[in-house]
Amino acid sequence: MASERVKFTFPPDLVNTPVIYNMGKEFGVATNIRRANLSHDRGWVILEVVGTSEAIEKSLAWAKEQGVRIEPATAETP
Amino acid sequence: MTTTIQPPISPPAGVGRIRGLQCRECGQMYPAEARHVCDMCFGPLEVAYDYDVVRASVSRESIAAGPRTLWRYRALLPIEGDRVVDTHAGFTPLVRAHNLGQTLGLHNLWVKNDTVNPTFSFKDRPVSIASTRALELGFDVLSCASTGNLAGSVAAHAAKAGLRACIFIPSDLEEAKILGASLYEPTIFAVDGNYDDVNRLSSEIADLYPWAFVNINLRPYYSEGSKTLAFEVAEQLGWRRPDAVVVPIASGSMFTKIHKGFGELDKVGLVDDARTPRMIGAQAEGCSPVVQAARAGTYDVQPVRPNTIAKSLAIGNPADGYYALKIVEQTGGALEAVDDDEIVDGIRLLARTEGIFAETAGGVTIGVLKKLVAAGKIDADEVVVAYITGNGFKTMDAVAGQVTLPLHVAPTLASFQAAFHPGDRGGQRGA
Numbered sequence: 001m002a003s004e005r006v007k008f009t010f011p012p013d014l015v016n017t018p019v020i021y022n023m024g025k026e027f028g029v030a031t032n033i034r035r036a037n038l039s040h041d042r043g044w045v046i047l048e049v050v051g052t053s054e055a056i057e058k059s060l061a062w063a064k065e066q067g068v069r070i071e072p073a074t075a076e077t078p
Numbered sequence: 079m080t081t082t083i084q085p086p087i088s089p090p091a092g093v094g095r096i097r098g099l100q101c102r103e104c105g106q107m108y109p110a111e112a113r114h115v116c117d118m119c120f121g122p123l124e125v126a127y128d129y130d131v132v133r134a135s136v137s138r139e140s141i142a143a144g145p146r147t148l149w150r151y152r153a154l155l156p157i158e159g160d161r162v163v164d165t166h167a168g169f170t171p172l173v174r175a176h177n178l179g180q181t182l183g184l185h186n187l188w189v190k191n192d193t194v195n196p197t198f199s200f201k202d203r204p205v206s207i208a209s210t211r212a213l214e215l216g217f218d219v220l221s222c223a224s225t226g227n228l229a230g231s232v233a234a235h236a237a238k239a240g241l242r243a244c245i246f247i248p249s250d251l252e253e254a255k256i257l258g259a260s261l262y263e264p265t266i267f268a269v270d271g272n273y274d275d276v277n278r279l280s281s282e283i284a285d286l287y288p289w290a291f292v293n294i295n296l297r298p299y300y301s302e303g304s305k306t307l308a309f310e311v312a313e314q315l316g317w318r319r320p321d322a323v324v325v326p327i328a329s330g331s332m333f334t335k336i337h338k339g340f341g342e343l344d345k346v347g348l349v350d351d352a353r354t355p356r357m358i359g360a361q362a363e364g365c366s367p368v369v370q371a372a373r374a375g376t377y378d379v380q381p382v383r384p385n386t387i388a389k390s391l392a393i394g395n396p397a398d399g400y401y402a403l404k405i406v407e408q409t410g411g412a413l414e415a416v417d418d419d420e421i422v423d424g425i426r427l428l429a430r431t432e433g434i435f436a437e438t439a440g441g442v443t444i445g446v447l448k449k450l451v452a453a454g455k456i457d458a459d460e461v462v463v464a465y466i467t468g469n470g471f472k473t474m475d476a477v478a479g480q481v482t483l484p485l486h487v488a489p490t491l492a493s494f495q496a497a498f499h500p501g502d503r504g505g506q507r508g509a
Contacts, residue, residue: 005115009378034118034119034120035104035120035121044378046119046120048120071381071395072278072281073115
């Protein structure tokens, strides 16, 4: 098993959609939310996605297609 | 990027001056080792000190008796052993900028001239700390993802420390910066992509190779070096903090650490007044995600694709952008951006008034300073410090075509007198 730490940022039209739940159900990955900040019209979630490397890759590509902005959970300092 | 899941570690019971690493978000403690992300909430880690211990071991006198380098502030830095990687970084001049102040309408303007560090940028400060910590933690390879200035600094410090250097840069970096770093004989990987791509690759490599990436797994130590920019300014002003500082923002790390540094001076009793300087952040308009967030009235920093001549500030997804916004709000500071023409004007203005040749980030600082004074957001009598963080020789391309070329004359007095007109500065603008 592998895991990836990512930050999901949701645009206003996706805030009420269960993207993380659907992603887990569709691709068989476990999602573990570590930190989040949500309001009625925007929000971000930092989570760990656990599964096979292939499932993680496909699930993140799918979430991106839905309109979620995906970044590594830990941006670095130049 | 994927990583193998590791079992959780037990939090340490930190004692002594350095208590360990602490998550900035959830407060979880970790040992003072090579790690930068909280296992619990994935928040950034930073060094936690016991300030009572620090306070008991440091004074204005003990600092004054120290070396004329950043190591004079060792009691406030995350170093445990005796051996330091000393390239004589830091303790750079704080210049009273009478001419520039007069031009802008400021009566108490100072320029922190960090162009004169060993590799000509402020990066020598954090890298001095990170390379020293790399030795303490037993690493053989010093590495980094860089927009240019860091590459040279890491290469130089690795040479001094006897470490191998492996450096990752965007392939479109200015030639002067690549040449400057190459001379120290590191292994340089020029990556096809922007800084954020380079950074992603470096993070994957850091997961697989036992290398000390100064700005990834050693970031908590590395970033502490920028605090010395605050310590020095306060000491050079007679242990007084300025009213306002203007600082360029790339990732926001330096900005937040300068703020932390000013705060620590108060915590350990080195300054008397409780006033915190107003923190003013400067970005290039072509890469201004933090300024854009401020303009939109949000703390949600949206990543941007950089398009600016200020390549050392070209971080589209600034790790500390959120924290920079918070600090600006807390201190009553400001955020502003300038375009490429204003950056070049800023470089030239600083050069012709104070004799300091800054790289493009310095042009951003001066451009923003000028803009905010004109907008009435900086008072004429405030004690203001502008941080100039890199040398202009690193970004010569930015001013090519913008400077006055020599007057060509024959070796005769007549030719000289024909060419020279009092009041003129010189000949044509360079092509």
